[in-house]
Amino acid sequence: MKPPKFSYHRPGNYAEALDLLDQYGEDAKIMSGGQSLIPILNMRLSTPKHIIDLSRIDDLKGIRQEGNMIVIGGMTRHVEVENSDLIKKKCPLLFEAIRWVGHTQIRNRGTVGGSIAHADPSAELPCVLTALRGEIVIVSKEEEITVSPEEFFLSFLLTSLEPDQLIKEVRFPIIHESCGYAFEEVARRHGDFALVEAAAVIDVDETGRISEALIALGGANAVPFIPEEVERFLIGKKPDETILKEAAVMQLDDLDPEGDIHGSGEYRRHLSGILLEKALCRAADRAMEGVEI
Amino acid sequence: MSKYVGQNVKRKEDYRLLTGTGIFVADIRLDNMAEAAILRSTYAHAKIKNIDISKAKEYEGVIDVVIASDLEGKVKPFTEFVEFTLPSNLEQEIKPTIKRNPEPMLAKDKVTFVGQAIAIVVANNRYLAEDAVALIKVEYEPLPVLTDPYEAKKEAAPVIHAELNNNIQSHFEVKVGNIESAFRQADYTIKTQLKTPRVSGNPLETRGVVAEYEERSSQLQVWSSTQVPYMVRSYISKLVNLVEDNIRVVAPDVGGGFGPKCAVYPEEIVIPYLAMKHKRPVKWIEDRLEHMQSTRHSRDQVHDVEVAFKSDGTILALKDHFLLDNGAHNSFALCCAYNSAAHLRGMYKIPNYNIVGEIVLTNKTPNVPYRGAGRPEAVFVMDRLIYMIADKLNVDPIEVSRKNFIQPEEMPYETDLFYRDGTHMVLENGDYPEGLKQALNIVGYEQFRQEQIEERTKGRYIGIGVSSYIEGTGIGPHEGAVVRVDSSGHILAYVGSSPHGQSHETTLSQICADEFGVSPDQVTVKAGDTSLLPYGVGTFASRGAVTAGSAVQVASKRLREKFLAIAGEMLEVAPNDLEMKEGKVYPKALPSKFVTLREIALAAKPGPRSKVPEGMEPGASVTHYFIPPSVTFSSGFHVAIVEVDKQTGFVTILKYVVIHDCGRVLNPMVVDGQIQGGVAQGIGGALYEEIIYDENGQLVTGTYMDYLIPTAMEVPVVEMGHQEFLSPRNPIGVKGVGEGGAICPPASIANAVCDAMKPLNIKINSVPISPNRLRDLIQLAEAQ
Amino acid sequence: MSVFSIGMNVNADRIEQQNVVSVALNVNGEKMERQIEPRLLLSDFLRDDLGLTGTHVGCEHGVCGACTILVNGESVRSCLMLAVQADGCEIKTVESLSSKDGSLNTIQQAFANNHALQCGFCTPGFLMSIESYMKNNSKQPSDEEIKECISGNLCRCTGYSNIISAIKEAYSSKNSQ
The missing domain is CATH 3.30.43.10 (Uridine Diphospho-n-acetylenolpyruvylglucosamine Reductase, domain 2)
Structure with missing residues (x-):
């Protein structure tokens, strides 16, 4: 080897x-x-x-806020995200998810751009970026372009990145402080690739109704999946258990997970519903904190 | 007398291993050393039509590329391992069919499993050797692949080895009592199929060999990461045709064995040959991908079993027909299969017993005994049956166990079977009902049953599972020790059984130190080197402490007696009136008039100054080979408490308790460490680990991403209790403990999961209990 | 033709010889410079070029953790790093842990006291993961945190319980100092 x-x-x-x-x-x-x-x-x-x-290109490293975006240089390592107060404060969903990436030794070397470019459908960062409707800034000698996760992730381990391009930075939208968020994942063992994972952000208005819902599922399709019907369904609803339970399984038929020795496609689909329910419940609980009804 | 035996003496091995100064095979670096890499089959079953090594041979830094034909007349093919053939009385008793099926060094005309070695490249370093391996072109003609043993044993199945006529390599039957009449008397019978999957021992250090040939004295020096250096030496001598004394095999620090390193592999023969051929040291270190494919796998048994019992839970009879899916070659005769047959009834009195075992060949990696060697498979069958009987009778499973235990007053208990070593299988002592009681006390069984009912009403599924084992440990044929005192007065103990984590240097020095009345610091234990003593066997089958420990004890005792005799001459006092303590010998009446061990050692030398009594040979050394009369039976109970997430099928172990009897405990810390480590491997087998092949015989679990070894997150701290029934079958009263921890977890955890899901009446008939499988079972049960 | 370039602004560092690069690094407090093939893994560089064989190689695909070392104070799997990537870095291996007089450091001693190793093959990797963890976390960790700290290291012998005890002991003896 x-x-x-x-x-x-x-x-x-x-x-x-x-x-x-x-x-x-x-x-x-x-x-x-x-x-x-x-x-x-x-x-x-x-x-x-x-x-x-790319390890010696300092321009590709660092975490900064730019308007309503957290901008992470492609060569920024996971450990820097994990230790960043800015991320903890402004991008708590990412902060919660990053600890699920491999083990310490992996996070000490692995980079944000690398994880995005590798496009493993069960990886945490693509899922979070997709849920948050983030952006990927790609450069080549000719141009610099910004693409959405949906444009970028094409299939299993396949992206729109051309051979002459590299990821300059990844941009995560800042969620409002009042938002609730949650990242849920299951793996066979701690630190293994996820069987499936769910990321959710929920905001509620002053009446306690859901005003915003951002969701993505990882490992459930060849690319991170946004259940848009679920998102639309939730708007205007009170986040009680019945509603969230109903929402979590609404779009399971749109999932087509690959099966492997760790879990069949059917099983992963089943888990997706459970994890999404958990993520929605936790996100809603967080969103409801401080809302007085 | 025993000042150190029984104490938590800190390990002598640790300093070097903690400072990075241990020496494992891969750490050996010699001048001008070449490195080998191996081309392995990518087909499970295929004819080899052509091998083109021309490009590889021309590649930079390549010294040699060898294929099977290059070895003809130079390296003989393997014979079967005589170490594993059956004793003649056992052969007479069970009249097995065992066909010769040794493994070739390198595949010649056909390959029979993925990972089989085809060609070896020797180059200036491993990087170049791997480059050259990639340049070898093999033309294969695929043959039909057999991965299912039931398919493989069919008459119409393609035959993997034509000379065997079919794929049933071995067949045997063991009968006790009258099975038919017992079944007629039964109130109930249960018939089921239980399966223990194929797993891989996976020591963290892979296999590896370094060989150096010194022409001047025709000495071949071999370092191998093996559990059995003497066996390696013997086969190099036989197959490369060398004077055995000219070969020295050293097992240096060995990074775990667990069974897979417990026999000779082709690389251990061919790498030394290549070192001789090229007159330069050659190193081959197996990488993890090779390890997953080519280091032998284990378990992989399917039992079709039927049990007959009365309505009060008394088991009347058990019949079993099992297949061992062996992979492509079996060099171990009936080892694991017969162990399964001999141990299946465990602690239970089952007077009528009939078991048929068949070893079937398939296109997979060959089988090897792995920690437990046939017992985890047997225990899984027996203890799942206990739970099924309890289900049928609607009683608590521990009542079924209690009903059928061999009672302490029935010891020694004649099982009416022969053991694998050809002796009558007689359980010498123990108190099983008491052992279970202890285990249930620690776990708080009654209280748990209450809690379980309450939690179920809250929708929480927790369960408790019990499993038990007996294990014949300390198998022969022998193990030796040389104990001597050097001229500086330091005590040395050399043994033939070489360790790979078992703490021989510490525990054997404790035994020796107690005999001489010194501290273990004054004893150096050496092992893992065939130059230390002429014969040796190895560390496997929970035999190290029993066999090497006994040999050290007897040799130490005899040397002590000799030293007292010499001191008697020196002090002109009768040996009986002398005391030996803290490195000195003195008259009991006059402690100030002493001679030291060093002085006695000098007086033991031959010559005019010798003080060796007449009729005694000079020298400060005693050799003893301990020959166990038979195996000694250790035993234990495992209790698992688990929680099942009904929605996901994930199992969490909340508590794990082990009670065990390993006779006299030499070093509690070491014994507990063996158990905790064994349980961790058992948990792997229960919940995570499985070697999987696809229908083309391709290994699906070829990396550590697919083959899931438990991490610290998955292994609980085991709570332990001890029974200490001293073995009468060796002078130190010990029973083996190395494997025990790994034997029960698949059964205890499967039982606990079934217990947790009792409202759904789920039956777990195979492991590992992956969340997906368990969720499927739950779903199926809910649909009914 | 293979070309090596190490940034066009550092021509001085460029090695003319084909496919050989130069690395300068600090290993266990010693500065050194070596010429190596760019494909050489850091684990092999440490073991074969520097003779630091205390760093063990268990899987070479970044799962077992036996090859864990510290790069600039952080735990890293040396089988997942090219030696050339360590250019300019400060490396620490298991050989650096004990003091000059040979006495064991706190965590090594705690391993010996608690029988936290059997065959010892995985041990250096554990020690380096824990070394880094203890440097970055001064507070006594919970059992869960301890388990997570070592979850990137596989041990096939001990079943981990004694390693967990050793870490606890190391923390208490460090805090009582």
């Missing part, structure tokens, strides 16, 4: 990185944290001629 031969490039800024991508494109793989790529190399499932290591 040793990586095959490759040429190694470590650009010092992203103009250089884009030049290298432009030059090697198809023959190159971008290395961000390497926590998914290096196992793939060790197993020789991929044999790229060139590895472009």
Whole structure:
């Protein structure tokens, strides 16, 4: 289990990185944290001629607020998100979800951009980004574009990222302080890839009715899934248990999870309903805190 | 006498292992050392039409590429492992069919499982060796693949090894009493099928071999991550045709064994051969992907069983027909299969018993004994049956157990079976009803039953499951020890049984230290090196403490007696009037007039200054080979309390209790550690671990992402209690404990889950109880 | 032709020899520079090039945690890092834990006191994960937090209970110092 031969490039800024991508494109793989790529190399499932290591590009690192967005540089590591007060305060859903990513050793190396680009349908960050209707900023030598998760995630481990492009940053919309939020996940063992996961944000108005609902399910389809009917259904409703229970299973038929040895498609669909119910209930409880009716 | 035996003496092994200065096989680095990588079959069953190694041979840094034909006339093929063949009286008794089915070194004309070795590349380093492996082109012609043992044993099934005529490699039957008449007297019978899946022992250190040949003295030095260095030496000698004394096999620090490292593998023969061929050291370290495919797997039994019982719960008879899905080669005769047959009735009196075992070949990785070796399978069958009987009679399962226990006054209890070592299987002592009582006290059984009823009304599903085992431990044929005092007065104990986590250096030094009346610090234990003594067996089958411990005790005692005799000459005092303590020997009446162990050791040397009494050989060393009269039976109870999430099917272990009898406890900390670790592996087997092949014989669980080993999050702290019935079958009264922890968890947890879901009457007939499987069972039960 | 570039602004660091790169790093307090193949895993670099064989390799796909080391004070799986990526980093391995006189540090000692290791193969990885955890968390952790701290390390021998006890003891002896 040793990586095959490759040429190694470590650009010092992203103009250089884009030049290298432009030059090697198809023959190159971008290395961000390497926590998914290096196992793939060790197993020789991929044999790229060139590895472009983005770890020394400081422009791609950091967490900042820009208007109503939290902007996270593509090369920002999970551990930095985990330890960020800004994230904790402004993006609590992400803060809650990030601890589900692998184990400490993985979060110390793995990056936000890397996780998004890897596009594992059961990964936590794509699910949260999708729920929050975030944005992915992609650059190439030619242009810089901003895409939605729906445009970006195409299928299982497949994204719209072209060989000459890289993820510059990922933008998570800030949810209003009054919003309730919850991230729920189940895995066979702690730290394993999720069987399924659910992310939910709920806001209520002064009458205690739901004014906003943002939801995504991960691991239940080839890409993170937004149950839009559920979101619409919830608006204007009081978040009591019956309503949330009903909402959670409304769109299970739209899910088509892949089965594997850890759980069949049918089982994952079943779990999706349970997790969504849990996430909705917890998010609603949080939203109702401080609302006096 | 025993000042250190029985104490929590801290481990001597720890310092090096904590500071990173231990030496595992992969840590060995020699001048000019080459590294090997292996091309393994990607097909489960196929003819090899052609192997093109030309590109690999030309690749930079490549020293050699060998395939099966290159070994002809140089390395003989494996014979069956004689270490595992049946004693003649057992053979007479059960008249088994066992067909010869040894594994080839490298696949030649056909491959029979995914992961089988085809070619070995030797290069300047592992990176280059792997590059070259990727350049080898094998032309396969796929053959029909067999992955289901029931399909494989059909008459029309394709035959994996033509010379065997069919895929049933072994067959045997064991009969006790009169099964037919017992079934006629029964009030009830239950017929069911119970399955224990294929699992992998998965020590954290993979296998590995380093070999170096020194031409000047024709010495072949081999380091291998093995449980059985003597067996490795024996097969290198036989198959590469070398003088055995010219081979030294060392098992250095070994990173776990658990069974999979308990026999010889092709790499342990071919890598030494390649080191000799190229006159340079060669290292091969198995990587985890290779390990999952090529290190032998275990368990994988399906039992079709029928039990007859009376309405008061008395079990009258049990009949069982089971298949062991062995994979492509069986070199272990009836090892696990016969263990299952011998242990299936466990602690229960079942006077009429009939069991047929069949070892069936399929296109999977071969089988090996793994921690428990046939007992977890047997216990799963027996203890699930106890719960099914209780269900049928609508009584608490512990009542069924109590009804059928062998009673303490019936000890020693004749089982009317032969054990695998050819002796009568007689349980020597123990008090099973008391053991269960202790376990239920710790767990608070009655109170739990109350709580369970209350919680059920709140929609919470908790359950309790009991399982028990007996285990023949400390199997022979022998284990030896050399105990000597060197000229500096330091005591050395060399043993043939080499450890891989069992703490031999500590516990054996405790035994030796007590004999000499010194501290264990004054004793150095060495093991894992065939140059230490001429014969050795190994550490497996819960035998280390029983066999090596006894050998050390007897050798120490004899050397002590010899030293007293020499000291008697030195002090001109009768040995009986002498005392040995803290490294000194002195007359009981006059402690100030002493001689030290060092002085006695010097006086033991031959020559004019010798003080060795007449008729005694000079020398400060005694060798003893302990030959156990038979195995000694340890036993135990496991109780699991679990909670089932009815919606998701997830099982949480809330409490886990073990009561066990391993005879005299040499070092409680070490014994408890063995049990806790065994339970963790058992929990793996109960809830997480399963080797899965698809219908093409491709290994689906080939990585640690798919093969789920429990982490700290999944393993509870086990609460333990001890029974201490000293074994009369060895001088130190011990019984083996290494495997016990791993034997019961699949049964105790499955029983607890069924107990939790009793309102739905769910039957768990196979493990692991994955959330998906359990949820399906719940759903099915709810639909009814 | 394979090309190596280490940022176009650092030509001085560029190695002309094909497919060989230079790394300068600090390992266990010692500065060093080596020429290596870019594909060399950090775990192999430590073990084979530096002879620091205390870092063990158990799975090479980032699950077992046996190869855990500290990179700039953070626990990292050295089988999931290329040696070249450690250029400029400060590395600590199990060999750095005991003091110069050979005495064990708090967590090593707690492991010995609590029989927290059997075969010892996974132990260095555990020690390094715990070392990093203890540096970043001064407060005595709960049992759940302890379990989570070591959940990225597999042990096949101990069943973890004694490792948990060792961590608790290490915290109490650290706090009583």
